[in-house]
Amino acid sequence: MDSIIVNGGSALNGQIPIAGAKNACLTLMPATLLSEEPLTLTNAPRLSDIKTMTALLASLGAEVQSLQDGQVIAMSSHGEINPVADYEIVRKMRASNLVLGPLLARMGHAVVSLPGGCAIGARPMDLHIDALTALGAEIELKDGYLHANAPKGLKGAVYEFPLVSVGATENALMAATLAKGTTVLKNAAREPEIGDLAKCLRSMGAQIDDDGKGTLTIEGVDRLHGATHPVVTDRIELGTYMLAPAIAGGEVELLGGRRDLLDAFCVKLEEAGIDVTETDKGLKVSRMNGRIRAVDVVTEPFPGFPTDLQAQMMALLCTAEGKSVLEERIFENRFMHAPELTRMGADIEVHGGTATVTGVERLKGAPVMATDLRASVSLILAGLAAEGETVVSRVYHLDRGYEHVVGKLRGVGASIERIKG
Structure with a gap:
């Protein structure tokens, strides 16, 4: 297996381009099943998860082409559609369950395997099933x-x-576009990826009203047409790379970054003593002198602090002055990176859904192992702040959510390389 070697101690300076959002793209791709006409996505990220979704859609009968070095995805579902999503593909990625709503709306029936993905909690399908059942579906679980x-x-x-659920909101929203009559989804997720999906569906002819407070009203239509849609900026990649100069020191501009995608996160960085400035090209993050201050973090649905940035934020707080408390309210079992950070000299105590981090002056490089996607990059970030060499193994998780991470960090001065295993 591949590993990544980081030699810490170098301040970072320069620019990092931010890709299109993985979580948005994986939601937008199944929307092709709602129409016989072509759907083209631009600003697509080049990730292994996108390849997995491509394979899934192809197995269902959709035509999917990767163009312009993977940054454009051209799709069409004009042919015969197979409504069975097989376990061998679905098990690789949780977002595979997002074909359920579109298949049900278009075909009137679907057989979809229970999904897989990172081991960061149960993340059951109950809310997806309940929402689709409310729309008139009959759903039964048989043999997985x-x-x-x-x-x-x-x-x-x-x-x-x-409960607020991003995936269940996305499945129900797509299904409702072709339902007869009016659908009102209350306490719906408000993440930017939901807004991006609604924008794409509107461009395909869907009638969707979003009150901005968690209520979506959808007037069903008989059919949707084709469209071309740009994928929204990846706010999790953005937040991750904002933390790089915060941890290592220096000043980095994140091209394409937008504060409105991560305001709660930006507020916590500023509380810690990090400068965040909006520019004509994106966001600039700088940390020049001294240790950062400890801050408390609670993960919440948007617009709160994102769970997908909790591991990376913990890496930053390992070297803060004082004691920080991180409370994970979205997923259970999402502190698996804590023991690995401890191997690097961090002082972390985990009790259930709460982690207490007492900052140390300096982390020390060590061999560590990635346990999931966000844990992978948190260990790389910690390596940027550590004394000596950090070797991160099992980095295949990383390829699911970050494109060219070594090149992007090396481009701003990090000493980092990937070793083939």
Whole structure:
């Protein structure tokens, strides 16, 4: 297996371009199943998860082409559609479950395997099933597959999510675009990726109203047409690279960055003593002198602090002056990076969903092992601040969510290389 070697101690200076959002692109791609006409996505990220979704859509009968070095994805579902999403593909990635709503809306039936993905909690399908059932679907679990049927089509309904769920909101939103009548989704997720999906669906002819407070109203239409849509900036990649100069020191401009995508995160950086400035090209982050201050963090649905930046933020707080408390409210079992950071000299105590980090003056390089996607990059960030050499193994997780991470960090002065295993 490949590993990444980081030699810490170098301040970072320069620019890092931010790619299109992985989580948005993986949501937008299944929307091609809603129409017989072509859907083209621009500003697409070049990641292994995108290849997995491409393979899944192809297995369902969609035509998917990667153009312009992978930054354009051209799709068409004009042919015969196979409504069965097989376990061998779905098990590789949790976002595969997002074909359920579109298949059900277009075909009236679907058979979708229960999904896989990073081991960061159960993340059950209950909310997806309940929302689609409210729209008239009949769904049964057999032998690890969800068998969904709506032989007379889906019908509009009012449904309130008992818990905010990004994936369930996306599945229900796509399904509702072709349902008969009006659908009102209450307590819907408000993440930028939801807004990006709604924008794309509107460009395909969907009738969607978003009150900006968690209620989506969808007037079903008979059919959707083709469209071309640019994928929104990846706010998690943005936040990750904002932390690089915060940890290592220096000044880096994140090209394409937008504060509105990460305001709660930016506020925490500023509380810690990091400068965040909006520029004509994006966001500039700088840390010039001295240790940062400890801050407390609670992960919450958007617009709160993102769970997908918790591991990276913990890496920063390992060298803060004082004691920080991080509370994880989205996923259980998401502190698996803590023992690895401890191997680098961090002082971390984990009790259930809370981690207490007492800052140390300096981390020390060590061999560490990545346990999931965000943990992978948190260890790389820690390596930027560590004394000596850090070797991060099992970095295959990294390829699911970050394109050219070594090149991007090396471009601003980091001493980092990837070794083939």
